[in-house]
Amino acid sequence: MYATRYSKPKNIEEGVSALHAAEDGKLLAGGMTLIPTLKQRLAAPDCLIDLSTIGLSGISGAGDGLIIGAMTTHAEVERSADVQKQLPALSVLAGGIGDRQVRNCGTIGGSIANNDPAACYPAALLALAAQITTNKRTLAADDYFTGMFETALAEDEIITEIKFPKTHKASYAKFGNPASRYAMVGVFIAKTDAGGLRVAITGAGQDGVFRHNGLEAALAQSFDVAAIDATAIEDSELMSDIHASADYRAHLIKEMSKRALQAIG
Secondary structure, eight states, rough: OOOEEEESSSHHHHHHHHHHOSSSEEESSSSSHHHHHHHHOOOOSSSSEEEEESOOEEEEEEEEEEEETTOOOOOHHHHHHHHHHHHHHHHHHHTTTTTTHHHHHHHHHHHHHHTTTTOOOOHHHHHHHHHEESSOOOOEEEHEETOOOOOOOTOOOOOEEEEEEEEEEOOOOOOOOOTTOOEEEEEEEETTTTTTEEEEEEESSSTTTTEEEHHHHHHHHHHHHHHTTSOOOOTTBBBOOOOOOOHHHHHHHHHHHHHHHHHHO
């Protein structure tokens, strides 16, 4: 095992200071990606900065939406009465992430900071026109996700909370990998005051999560399954790997879109 320091800051300021002091510091949220990466020696940070004690967890429901702290676990999102009442699709999404152990350790902030191309939360944030607040600024989801495993975060930025706007209709459907439960394709459909009608796709794009303009336009014209059937899903910019080819993912996008729409009712 290589040598590394462990820092447990009491607040955001101490966390940022620890980042500045480290040559290659890594923020530790739930550790669901970072710990396996360290075990495989794919990363060797000189300092691990544990965010578990700086007070970034919690969920509050307001008249105009929901605010979820970055260190809130998937299990807490799933079980929250506020989430189940105001945004049940997000509760369903959280309940389908990994297994119980993952849901009790993994955090929403850690998930979107890592921005895995097969993670579920990025699709929710993009479809719901969410806002990501850090210790420095607030970013719209459209500006936050910049590519596979890439975000607009600066090296010394720490996500503090995510705000979801008032939502009229929303649903998420995913075709999960049977081993990891990551999304081979996940589709989140939402209607909000902030973003209007949006369709976000995860697990399929070569550059990670993305909005599907064709499905958005079709559903804006006619909010029914027939509109999805009539929409062409191109596979030229979709991912192809050992789990699924690009053309199969194109098929799954259409099928998961139908399931999400049918769940909205």
